[in-house]
Amino acid sequence: MTQLLFILTHPPGNSVYAQEAFDAALAGSAFSSIALLFVGAGCLQLIEPKLPIEAQHRKNFQRGFKALPDYDVHDVYACEDSFNQFGLHDQALVMQPTLLTQPDTSALLKASQHVLCF
Amino acid sequence: MILHTFNSTDAYRLHGHRPSAEDLLLFIEDGVLITIQQDLTQDPRIRVLREDLAQRGLSEPSTIICISYSDWVGLTLQSQHCLSWTR
Numbered sequence: 001m002t003q004l005l006f007i008l009t010h011p012p013g014n015s016v017y018a019q020e021a022f023d024a025a026l027a028g029s030a031f032s033s034i035a036l037l038f039v040g041a042g043c044l045q046l047i048e049p050k051l052p053i054e055a056q057h058r059k060n061f062q063r064g065f066k067a068l069p070d071y072d073v074h075d076v077y078a079c080e081d082s083f084n085q086f087g088l089h090d091q092a093l094v095m096q097p098t099l100l101t102q103p104d105t106s107a108l109l110k111a112s113q114h115v116l117c118f
Numbered sequence: 119m120i121l122h123t124f125n126s127t128d129a130y131r132l133h134g135h136r137p138s139a140e141d142l143l144l145f146i147e148d149g150v151l152i153t154i155q156q157d158l159t160q161d162p163r164i165r166v167l168r169e170d171l172a173q174r175g176l177s178e179p180s181t182i183i184c185i186s187y188s189d190w191v192g193l194t195l196q197s198q199h200c201l202s203w204t205r
Contacts, residue, residue: 009133009203017204040134082134102136109120115199 002075003032005112008042012062018045019061021118026064026071028116035075036068037108038097042118043082048092065094079105121197124149129205130158137163142193144185146170153179165193 006025010017028034038046049060068076078097083089100108109115119140124130125147137143145152146167152158153166153176160181168184171177178184185193194200 007201040132042134079134081136085134105135106138109199109201112199115201117201117203 002035002108002112003114004028004034005037005108005115006034007037007039007115007117008045009040010118011041011044013056013058017118018042019059021116022061022064024116024118025073029068029071029073034073035077035108035112036073036097037100037105038076038078038082039105040079040082041086043078043086043088046078046088046093046095046097048094062094068095077105077108119197121193121200123200123202124152125202126205127152127155129203132205133203135203139163142197144190144193148174150174150176153182165189 006021006028008018008021012018025034025036045062049056049062053060076095076097077100080099080101083099119142120137121142121144122137123144123146126149129149130152141163142165143163144165144167147170150166150170153171158164164182166182166184167190168178168186171184
């Protein structure tokens, strides 16, 4: 059972939500079993950054998603509808999440002990 | 039951999750502007924070259930999770 579910709803770039969620998820992984769920514009965090760091004026935290298995985080999910809506099947991604339908997403929410929405 | 709170109408439109039939959708802050958007007022799961309506000079619509801060506290106690969708 997932103890902590992190829901990521903000795109990267225009706010600190995305970076903060990732930092919180890594911290959470140190003491409980966690899962990540990308929903809506949050799915855009999975797109491989194309600009160099100097041009982005921020850290490429998304590259850290590749390191999640090293932190024992294996449950990374994304909403299938959002994936289709943003056309992410054609994009280069930092990692491939497990796609969930809406009923699967609801079941995941029900089965999670705590949910943190970023 | 899951309590979803939305702090703007965009947070509702763009959140990308379809809440279940038993969930509740609570609109706070600028989310209360949903009340003047007729297309969404038929959803029985919608709740609106009365204080935020009054702050914006909007009157309470007869078709939507308006709640107070203490009702909100009651809803959080009844809910399995409280998800805050922001934009």
